[in-house]
Amino acid sequence: MKLKRFLLRYYPPGIILEYEQGGTVKTKSIDLLDLKPETDVDSVVDEITRKEPLITTSKTDQVRKLIVRLQEKLCHVEDRYFYLFKVLRAHILPLTNVAFNKSGSSFITGSYDRTCKVWDTASGEELHTLEGHRNVVYAIAFNNPFGDKIATGSFDKTCKLWSAETGKCYHTYRGHTAEIVCLSFNPQSTVIATGSMDTTAKLWDVQTGTELNSLSGHSAEIISLSFNSTGALLITGSFDHTVAVWDTRSGQKVHTLIGHKAEISSAQFNWDCSLIATGSMDKTCKIWDTDSGRCIGTLRGHEDEVLDVAFDYTGQHLLTASADGTARCYNSVTHNIISKFVGHEGEISKICFNPQGTKVLTASSDKTARIWDPETGECKQVFEGHSDEIFSCTFNYEGNTIITGSKDNTCRIWR
Amino acid sequence: MGLLSLLRRIRGTQAKELRILLLGLDNAGKTTLLKSLASEDISHITPTQGFNIKTVQSAGFHLNVWDIGGQRKIRPYWKNYFENTDILIYVIDSADRKRLEETGEELTELLEEEKLSGVPVMVFANKQDLVTAAPACDIAEGLNLHQIRDREWHIQACSAQTGEGVKHGIDWLIKACSKKK
Numbered sequence: 001m002k003l004k005r006f007l008l009r010y011y012p013p014g015i016i017l018e019y020e021q022g023g024t025v026k027t028k029s030i031d032l033l034d035l036k037p038e039t040d041v042d043s044v045v046d047e048i049t050r051k052e053p054l055i056t057t058s059k060t061d062q063v064r065k066l067i068v069r070l071q072e073k074l075c076h077v078e079d080r081y082f083y084l085f086k087v088l089r090a091h092i093l094p095l096t097n098v099a100f101n102k103s104g105s106s107f108i109t110g111s112y113d114r115t116c117k118v119w120d121t122a123s124g125e126e127l128h129t130l131e132g133h134r135n136v137v138y139a140i141a142f143n144n145p146f147g148d149k150i151a152t153g154s155f156d157k158t159c160k161l162w163s164a165e166t167g168k169c170y171h172t173y174r175g176h177t178a179e180i181v182c183l184s185f186n187p188q189s190t191v192i193a194t195g196s197m198d199t200t201a202k203l204w205d206v207q208t209g210t211e212l213n214s215l216s217g218h219s220a221e222i223i224s225l226s227f228n229s230t231g232a233l234l235i236t237g238s239f240d241h242t243v244a245v246w247d248t249r250s251g252q253k254v255h256t257l258i259g260h261k262a263e264i265s266s267a268q269f270n271w272d273c274s275l276i277a278t279g280s281m282d283k284t285c286k287i288w289d290t291d292s293g294r295c296i297g298t299l300r301g302h303e304d305e306v307l308d309v310a311f312d313y314t315g316q317h318l319l320t321a322s323a324d325g326t327a328r329c330y331n332s333v334t335h336n337i338i339s340k341f342v343g344h345e346g347e348i349s350k351i352c353f354n355p356q357g358t359k360v361l362t363a364s365s366d367k368t369a370r371i372w373d374p375e376t377g378e379c380k381q382v383f384e385g386h387s388d389e390i391f392s393c394t395f396n397y398e399g400n401t402i403i404t405g406s407k408d409n410t411c412r413i414w415r
Numbered sequence: 416m417g418l419l420s421l422l423r424r425i426r427g428t429q430a431k432e433l434r435i436l437l438l439g440l441d442n443a444g445k446t447t448l449l450k451s452l453a454s455e456d457i458s459h460i461t462p463t464q465g466f467n468i469k470t471v472q473s474a475g476f477h478l479n480v481w482d483i484g485g486q487r488k489i490r491p492y493w494k495n496y497f498e499n500t501d502i503l504i505y506v507i508d509s510a511d512r513k514r515l516e517e518t519g520e521e522l523t524e525l526l527e528e529e530k531l532s533g534v535p536v537m538v539f540a541n542k543q544d545l546v547t548a549a550p551a552c553d554i555a556e557g558l559n560l561h562q563i564r565d566r567e568w569h570i571q572a573c574s575a576q577t578g579e580g581v582k583h584g585i586d587w588l589i590k591a592c593s594k595k596k
Contacts, residue, residue: 092464092488092489092492093464093465093466093484093489093492094464094465094466096418097418112465112466112492112495113492114492114495134494135494135495136495138418155425155495155498179422179425181422197422197425197426221422221426223419223422239423239426263423265419307417307419347417349417349418349419350417365417388464388465389417391417391418392418407465408464408465409464409465
């Protein structure tokens with residue numbers, strides 16, 4: 001094993017080691033999820049040197065510099081106010097979802113008008129229109145961190161793979177017998193998983209365009225799915241009230257997470273994938289242990305359905321958004337509530353952290369999106385202007401640009 | 416409502432739930448009809464750029480009503496919403512005699528759609544509160560409704576503005592669906 005170079009990852013803080021083993025280049029990451037600006041650098045360096053054989057004494061100086069860089073980045077918390085940068089009359093029918101590429105240089109929008117559009121973030125120019133689906137384009141994704149491909153899932157029951165650079169369609173994946181409503185690339189960008197109203201999830205080969213596996217076992221629609229960070233596991237959330245954990249290689253079900261008393265709305269891994277959070281129409285959020293499949297906590301308090309859940313990048317905080325018009329932030333280890341976000345005048349359908357974990361973004365049927373302080377619950381900003389409900393919202397990786405997508409057929413860039 | 420509730424509505428697996436598609440030319444009064452069904456305020460209604468969905472309870476049924484914008488450029492997208500439709504409601508501005516032919520053509524095309532084959536159609540001859548409105552029988556004649564053989568159909572004079580006739584129409588469509596289910 002020979003260390004070739006270091007790569008720095010800001011959010012969540014970490015150092016990626018690129019090394020050579022048996023002639024092939026591999027990477028592994030040292031996660032520093034607990035790193036704070038005030039953390040003692042020497043003790044971190046000592047610990048890494050002790051645990052990581054690739055880090056020899058000659059490398060410790062370099063590691064120390066990298067950690068200081070990460071700390072500097074953590075110190076640099078800007079309390080920025082976002083201004084409306086552009087209104088894009090993006091589509092002739094309502095938008096569904098929006099997504100950024102890793103660098104944030106471009107983003108994509110899906111729509112009821114059967115297209116997905118690729119946009120340049122800096123100028124607001126349309127780069128490509130991905131045409132070919134015969135019904136609503138509902139689920140969309142970049143193959144981050146690479147960002148050279150886009151996958152679209154449609155109510156026409158197919159999934160398509162496109163070049164993000166040219167807009168050319170590489171493959172059309174056929175096999176689902178009902179609407180595709182969720183999808184994701186695996187972290188290596190070699191596999192696409194799609195979840196469908198036909199109750200199955202399918203795995204598709206990015207390179208060859210063929211079906212690799214069909215994951216059947218749910219008794220109702222699959223509406224949420226997510227890979228773990230190695231791509232070995234996939235979780236699927238279903239209207240059958242359960243979440244399934246699948247081995248992506250064998251296609252076998254590893255666990256069924258049983259406990260919710262109504263439909264699942266969202267299922268997410270935390271960063272190290274040790275925990276799974278699930279939101280449900282039963283008004284609760286549950287936290288599960290990935291290895292054992294056991295429920296280790298139930299977060300109650302919402303007065304109506306939980307519509308979305310989200311971890312921060314370090315996995316220490318967990319957000320819930322509800323049809324009762326409020327959202328909450330919990331400590332994902334102690335399960336104690338940290339703050340409540342009260343102010344929206346309609347249900348909150350989407351919630352997320354900025355990559356730094358210092359801001360919470362919510363989208364609501366009251367036609368506004370809002371930013372909140374996760375520690376105090378204070379509303380920092382209200383984004384007004386959409387003339388109909390907001391279906392989707394997201395931060396870019398730097399955390400300095402926000403996209404909102406609305407039923408009013410437009411999307412807005414805020415920065 | 417959010418994207419998730421859209422998915423719950425396209426499921427439509429609950430026993431006594433009907434999926435109703437509300438179509439017609441722009442300015443026919445579809446959204447006003449939808450809002451009047453849901454007993455909502457109808458004083459500020461703007462052209463529908465996309466769609467509106469409401470669930471209305473009637474005679475023990477949950478009516479999931481999808482109101483789709485009728486402007487010419489978005490009519491090609493009506494297809495997006497055909498799947499699993501139990502009843503088609505087609506709304507006509509009875510006072511807009513100039514576009515009677517156009518609305519007839521759109522309706523004929525809808526009735527030829529494979530995904531809507533056999534789906535009962537309920538035509539609302541709307542805006543009967545206007546003095547220039549054509550009577551329902553003239554509209555039925557103009558649209559050749561009497562030649563429909565492959566499904567149940569009904570025409571109902573109504574005014575979404577005053578609410579007159581709307582209830583009768585809904586009663587008919589629930590009866591038509593009870594027979595089918």
